[in-house]
Amino acid sequence: MQASKNKNTEKAEPFYRLSVPKQKTSSEIINEARNVLRTLRTRRPFTPTEDQRKLFGCGSSRAPQNRPPSVFSLHASSFDLAESRPVSGVRLSPLDHKPVLVTSAKDEDSSISLPKPPASAAEVRKVSSARAHLFGRTSQGSFLSAKMVPPDQNEEKLDSGEPAMMNNLCRSNNNCLEEQRSYTPFNDESRQLICNECISKSEDFLKGTAGNFLFQLRGERSVNSDGRFADEEQQFPCDQMKEPGINSSRPRITGWKRRVTGLEDETRINESEEEESFWHIKILPILHELEKEDNIENLCLACTKLYQALNEENMLGKRLKRRSVLLKTLYKLVDVDSDPLCLKLAKIILAMKVDGKNLLSVCKLAFKICRNEKNDYIIQNDRLLDCLLEVLRTEDLQKNNEALLYCMGAIKLMSGNAVLLNEMVNKGAVEMLLQLMKQINNIKENDTYFSNLGHLLVQLTATLRNLADLPSARRQLLCSGAVSELCAALEQRVDDKDVCIYIVRIFSKLSFYNDFCAALADCSRCYILFLALLNKYQKKQDLVIRIIFILGNLTAKNNQAREQFFKEKGSVNTLISLFQTYHELDLNAQKWYHEKEEEGKTHPKDPSEAEDVLIKLIRVLANLSIHPSVGAALAAAHRVVELLVTVLEYKSIDDCEELVINAATTINNLSYYKVKSSAVQDKKLHIAEMLLKLLMSNNMDGVVEAVRVFGNLSQYHEICDFIIQKKTC
Numbered sequence: 001m002q003a004s005k006n007k008n009t010e011k012a013e014p015f016y017r018l019s020v021p022k023q024k025t026s027s028e029i030i031n032e033a034r035n036v037l038r039t040l041r042t043r044r045p046f047t048p049t050e051d052q053r054k055l056f057g058c059g060s061s062r063a064p065q066n067r068p069p070s071v072f073s074l075h076a077s078s079f080d081l082a083e084s085r086p087v088s089g090v091r092l093s094p095l096d097h098k099p100v101l102v103t104s105a106k107d108e109d110s111s112i113s114l115p116k117p118p119a120s121a122a123e124v125r126k127v128s129s130a131r132a133h134l135f136g137r138t139s140q141g142s143f144l145s146a147k148m149v150p151p152d153q154n155e156e157k158l159d160s161g162e163p164a165m166m167n168n169l170c171r172s173n174n175n176c177l178e179e180q181r182s183y184t185p186f187n188d189e190s191r192q193l194i195c196n197e198c199i200s201k202s203e204d205f206l207k208g209t210a211g212n213f214l215f216q217l218r219g220e221r222s223v224n225s226d227g228r229f230a231d232e233e234q235q236f237p238c239d240q241m242k243e244p245g246i247n248s249s250r251p252r253i254t255g256w257k258r259r260v261t262g263l264e265d266e267t268r269i270n271e272s273e274e275e276e277s278f279w280h281i282k283i284l285p286i287l288h289e290l291e292k293e294d295n296i297e298n299l300c301l302a303c304t305k306l307y308q309a310l311n312e313e314n315m316l317g318k319r320l321k322r323r324s325v326l327l328k329t330l331y332k333l334v335d336v337d338s339d340p341l342c343l344k345l346a347k348i349i350l351a352m353k354v355d356g357k358n359l360l361s362v363c364k365l366a367f368k369i370c371r372n373e374k375n376d377y378i379i380q381n382d383r384l385l386d387c388l389l390e391v392l393r394t395e396d397l398q399k400n401n402e403a404l405l406y407c408m409g410a411i412k413l414m415s416g417n418a419v420l421l422n423e424m425v426n427k428g429a430v431e432m433l434l435q436l437m438k439q440i441n442n443i444k445e446n447d448t449y450f451s452n453l454g455h456l457l458v459q460l461t462a463t464l465r466n467l468a469d470l471p472s473a474r475r476q477l478l479c480s481g482a483v484s485e486l487c488a489a490l491e492q493r494v495d496d497k498d499v500c501i502y503i504v505r506i507f508s509k510l511s512f513y514n515d516f517c518a519a520l521a522d523c524s525r526c527y528i529l530f531l532a533l534l535n536k537y538q539k540k541q542d543l544v545i546r547i548i549f550i551l552g553n554l555t556a557k558n559n560q561a562r563e564q565f566f567k568e569k570g571s572v573n574t575l576i577s578l579f580q581t582y583h584e585l586d587l588n589a590q591k592w593y594h595e596k597e598e599e600g601k602t603h604p605k606d607p608s609e610a611e612d613v614l615i616k617l618i619r620v621l622a623n624l625s626i627h628p629s630v631g632a633a634l635a636a637a638h639r640v641v642e643l644l645v646t647v648l649e650y651k652s653i654d655d656c657e658e659l660v661i662n663a664a665t666t667i668n669n670l671s672y673y674k675v676k677s678s679a680v681q682d683k684k685l686h687i688a689e690m691l692l693k694l695l696m697s698n699n700m701d702g703v704v705e706a707v708r709v710f711g712n713l714s715q716y717h718e719i720c721d722f723i724i725q726k727k728t729c
Contacts, residue, residue, distance in 0.1 A: 068405060080356065445492065
């Protein structure tokens with residue numbers, strides 16, 4: 001109760017009396033002044049989209065004669081048919097000794113000498129060519145034009161009228177002798193012996209070296225009219241030479257194979273019954289359809305069925321024994337002028353794991369398809385990307401560097417499509433590309449492949465530049481150590497402007513984000529690399545402006561980066577040199593505009609390229625000045641302050657607002673530091689005169705920056721007198 005009475009008797013203060021502000025301490029005043037120091041932000045350099053899809057853009061530093069072409073002719077003849085031979089087509093060298101044939105089981109020591117194989121290679125080729133002629137090799141005419149023979153058919157005649165080699169089983173010793181005379185280069189004595197013993201001793205004959213000699217003499221494998229290799233279904237002179245249990249009308253190769261000795265790999269030469277059935281029932285009809293069909297849609301449908309059949313039976317790759325016949329049929333279709341069909345063909349050929357010249361040709365085919373932006377939709381549906389990524393993952397870098405170039409070029413063109421770009425990230429393309437970059441970085445400069453791999457690196461870095469736009473890709477780049485690999489590539493390829501510009505574009509995009517900017521700031525060698533590039537390519541505006549932009553991002557967010565960059569040898573001198581170079585270029589551009597105006601020719605006044613470089617360069621100086629020791633050193637750098645004042649002298653805020661305000665902000669930051677040799681203090685009156693124009697402008701941002709500078713300079717009596725004299729208060 002007493003308390004309430006005391007409260008009522010207290011004298012009330014007038015509600016309109018102003019409260020007395022609390023006097024600030026010296027430290028609070030300093031901190032408040034320091035808070036006025038500001039970093040600057042600016043727009044990222046603009047990179048226009050290239051109109052044409054090429055390996056190298058219009059601004060490439062590579063001369064046309066020193067770079068792989070983006071336009072080329074591609075036909076069936078571009079593929080190597082001999083390279084498509086299956087791995088089972090092994091040539092066996094002729095025996096250099098006389099084979100021994102045991103004449104009887106009782107007398108194992110008795111033997112006869114068989115004649116040596118032909119002495120010259122020409123004779124061997126003569127035998128092989130004659131055999132090929134009899135069997136109708138696939139290189140002449142259509143690969144699959146011969147009529148398919150039912151499995152139970154016992155006899156077959158060739159169109160040429162010549163006797164079919166061993167297609168019919170011998171029914172008598174005379175027939176046996178007659179066929180042996182035609183196809184076995186034995187003397188009369190040997191031929192008679194073989195005939196007499198062919199029934200009772202056929203097993204021993206095949207187990208001996210004579211059987212091997214006959215097999216070696218065949219040379220190249222040939223294809224029968226039913227699509228089978230001749231050596232896979234070779235028939236014998238006598239019925240008794242067949243393995244028991246096999247249909248007498250068509251002996252199986254399997255039993256004979258087990259009796260032939262001296263083969264390096266039996267399984268590679270012969271196919272299983274399941275594969276044979278798969279070939280005749282599923283694959284061969286489709287190949288016939290591909291040869292006869294002339295409708296594009298039907299050909300595409302047949303290719304789709306072919307890929308599905310091979311994929312379902314796990315016959316993609318090099319497993320299929322008759323892949324050479326299949327590939328030759330596909331190569332012929334490349335001459336058909338149809339991108340949808342060529343896309344189907346490229347997918348199958350790549351899936352069949354071709355190499356050498358054929359790999360290069362099919363990668364060129366894929367690149368040619370991707371050059372047309374209208375094909376992006378069908379590329380999405382046919383999953384060509386999977387095949388190309390598999391090539392990057394598995395093929396040898398040095399052996400197939402040209403094929404990888406066009407493969408990577410096709411992937412780069414795909415990355416221009418948003419759907420395919422997201423698909424790349426989901427399929428692990430980021431890690432794959434960084435792994436490939438690591439392999440390229442391991443190639444030394446004195447290596448013969450170094451220059452060619454530079455072309456490949458351009459395609460790779462251009463793809464990473466497109467991937468850097470996606471948040472998921474940025475996370476993968478950060479986690480996969482992309483900074484160190486990109487810096488390593490930049491260090492090795494400092495003389496390759498194309499590689500440098502793409503890597504700098506990647507950094508330009510990624511440095512906009514705090515996490516990646518911190519990772520880049522921790523890479524100490526990046527500052528040396530950036531300074532080296534600025535000195536080497538000082539007048540290459542597209543490269544310079546991006547490096548300056550990156551340095552501006554680093555110094556805006558990391559105090560350690562400010563100190564580390566400033567301590568690099570020649571860092572400030574490099575910035576001053578760039579400032580002078582682009583200041584002169586900007587003056588020349590401004591002079592050109594004035595001349596056109598005097599001539600009565602009006603042109604739109606857009607910011608010049610030099611002006612854009614100056615904006616971002618001044619931003620670096622403003623951000624560096626936030627660091628106490630760096631800011632004090634820059635405040636004492638007379639050339640830096642002179643250039644900033646020069647900008648205020650010849651530039652109007654109406655002409656280029658961002659450039660003038662950046663210059664005023666930088667002067668404000670430097671005017672904070674009180675050092676004995678301060679250039680700002682020496683030029684304070686001239687600075688005040690330049691800021692007076694800004695203070696009287698209608699641009700509020702410009703007025704605020706001018707007031708801030710006057711606030712720092714007002715501690716000098718000369719500036720106070722100037723303010724009173726000009727009646728700026």
